[in-house]
Amino acid sequence: MNRLILAIDQGTTSTRAIAFQPAPEGGLQPLAVDQVELAQHFPRSGWVEHDAAEIWDATLKVCRAVIAQAGGADRFAAIGITNQRETSVMWDAATGEPLHRAIVWQDRRTADATGRLAAAGHESMVQAATGLILDPYFSASKFAWLLDAVPGARARAEAGEVKVGTIETWLIWKLTGGASHVTDATNASRTSLMDLATRQWRPDLADLFGVPMTALPRICGCTDHFGDTLTDLLGASLPIRGAAGDQQAALVGHGALKAGDAKITYGTGAFLVANVGTAPVASTSRLLGTLGYAVGGTVAYALEGSIFSAGSAIQWLRDGLKALTDAGQSEAMAASLKDNGGVYLVPGFTGLGAPWWEPEARGTIVGLTRDSGPAHMVRAALESLAYQTRDLLDALAADGAPRLSTLRVDGGVTANGFAMQFVADVCEITVERPAFQEMTALGAAKLAALGVGLIGDLEDHPVEPPTVWKPSMSKPERERLLKGWRGAVKAAIIAAQ
Ligand code: ADP
Numbered sequence: 001m002n003r004l005i006l007a008i009d010q011g012t013t014s015t016r017a018i019a020f021q022p023a024p025e026g027g028l029q030p031l032a033v034d035q036v037e038l039a040q041h042f043p044r045s046g047w048v049e050h051d052a053a054e055i056w057d058a059t060l061k062v063c064r065a066v067i068a069q070a071g072g073a074d075r076f077a078a079i080g081i082t083n084q085r086e087t088s089v090m091w092d093a094a095t096g097e098p099l100h101r102a103i104v105w106q107d108r109r110t111a112d113a114t115g116r117l118a119a120a121g122h123e124s125m126v127q128a129a130t131g132l133i134l135d136p137y138f139s140a141s142k143f144a145w146l147l148d149a150v151p152g153a154r155a156r157a158e159a160g161e162v163k164v165g166t167i168e169t170w171l172i173w174k175l176t177g178g179a180s181h182v183t184d185a186t187n188a189s190r191t192s193l194m195d196l197a198t199r200q201w202r203p204d205l206a207d208l209f210g211v212p213m214t215a216l217p218r219i220c221g222c223t224d225h226f227g228d229t230l231t232d233l234l235g236a237s238l239p240i241r242g243a244a245g246d247q248q249a250a251l252v253g254h255g256a257l258k259a260g261d262a263k264i265t266y267g268t269g270a271f272l273v274a275n276v277g278t279a280p281v282a283s284t285s286r287l288l289g290t291l292g293y294a295v296g297g298t299v300a301y302a303l304e305g306s307i308f309s310a311g312s313a314i315q316w317l318r319d320g321l322k323a324l325t326d327a328g329q330s331e332a333m334a335a336s337l338k339d340n341g342g343v344y345l346v347p348g349f350t351g352l353g354a355p356w357w358e359p360e361a362r363g364t365i366v367g368l369t370r371d372s373g374p375a376h377m378v379r380a381a382l383e384s385l386a387y388q389t390r391d392l393l394d395a396l397a398a399d400g401a402p403r404l405s406t407l408r409v410d411g412g413v414t415a416n417g418f419a420m421q422f423v424a425d426v427c428e429i430t431v432e433r434p435a436f437q438e439m440t441a442l443g444a445a446k447l448a449a450l451g452v453g454l455i456g457d458l459e460d461h462p463v464e465p466p467t468v469w470k471p472s473m474s475k476p477e478r479e480r481l482l483k484g485w486r487g488a489v490k491a492a493i494i495a496a497q
Helices: 052-069 111-119 123-130 139-149 153-158 167-175 203-209 246-253 311-319 329-335 374-398 417-427 439-451 475-496
Strands: 004-010 014-022 028-037 076-083 088-092 162-166 182-184 218-220 239-245 262-266 270-277 288-295 298-307 344-346 364-366 406-410 430-433 467-469
Touching (some): 014 439, 028 052, 028 439, 076 439, 111 123, 111 139, 139 162, 139 203, 162 167, 239 439, 246 262, 246 270, 262 374, 311 374, 406 417, 417 467
Parallel strands (some): 182 218, 262 406
Antiparallel strands (some): 088 162, 262 270
């Protein structure tokens, strides 16, 4: 019986496929998985590229492997796709060949272009329309750069012969043999070209950034029928019935469906996405306004804040400072101290993200004494996750977002019980970690399963209960710590000026 869902999770460092099946308790459970690492290219300082052809080959490989493990394509009802967001691809519509390497979300090459638009006074209009600040992070300036970099590409795009898109658009084009040039509205909300309220492209923004409308995909809802795969690719023609950017897919995976539900993924960086309900909220705290999901007539908007360095601070302690041999040791080291000894670490290794947006800030350690040792560094790094989360939650509150009930967490760092308890304490919020951690893939699978009617809603139906951390720190202690943190952030920002 065709009751399985194939979730494709195309991430920054790897491409994964997971087969899900309906669980007896409701919801979906994993059945088979395959993964291929992805090569990173750094042609110049600040430039990050992926090979779109390699991404396509890897996608086919992991899909075929998972389909074989799960007993054949005929057992599958639909495909759901989730992807690294903002990463931009350009290809020839006739041949389906990429015309340049993909420009990855971290790439800063278009900083001058977006800086010029900001200097010309366009930021408030762009933010009001799209929810996004002017920054090279988003796809529009990357599309324009690609169209200018390849001779003739812009003219050919205007003639409909060259297409651009984010990763899900590229994969759907390839899976359907060029029959579908489509994006989902969450990925479109990360381009700077989509009007957040109407979920349509804005021709004036396309003009402003220099991206011909003829090159852009059609915007769909997250459970629309995106197209059908060519039969010979996977062994059957499967409908693509779900798509969402990775952070939004994780929101759906967590079942964070109501205003006031929020999730934060603590991986290399950390990404907070808070569901704010059925209408966009304009941020005055430099959070990003974005789409949570659009499913049939149901639309959820979100506010998002990114922390650039989370687990990467632990990696630095391990690989740079050699204070650890393994990330897992950090928990016992931090817990071996009775407190932080007044030591704070601001992990601004690549600048500070929301709500500070200080690209020139760098990592800063304050409060060292002759008693400070490696354990203080480790503890300060773990504590910094909580302080940065608190800054984001304060920004959410300042924007008038609905009060958060619990904070749902996933990602590698959530293995650290000390860090999660500290998040609960410093943020005064209950922290919940689901037993099944692949929230991104689960979100994509849920969308596709809903699309084909295999499940009736996007609610969470965990088989095992979550791990829960409740706040227990006293108010004076919390305020003392937050005062120390704010002083440290100020020092990091002043040092950058
Ligand atoms: P990504 O998806 O961004 O690659 P993951 O979710 O796989 O990240 O998480 C990896 C990160 O988690 C690494 O930066 C690593 O240092 C950190 N990490 C893993 N285990 C622990 C732990 N026990 N304590 C703190 N950090 C950890």
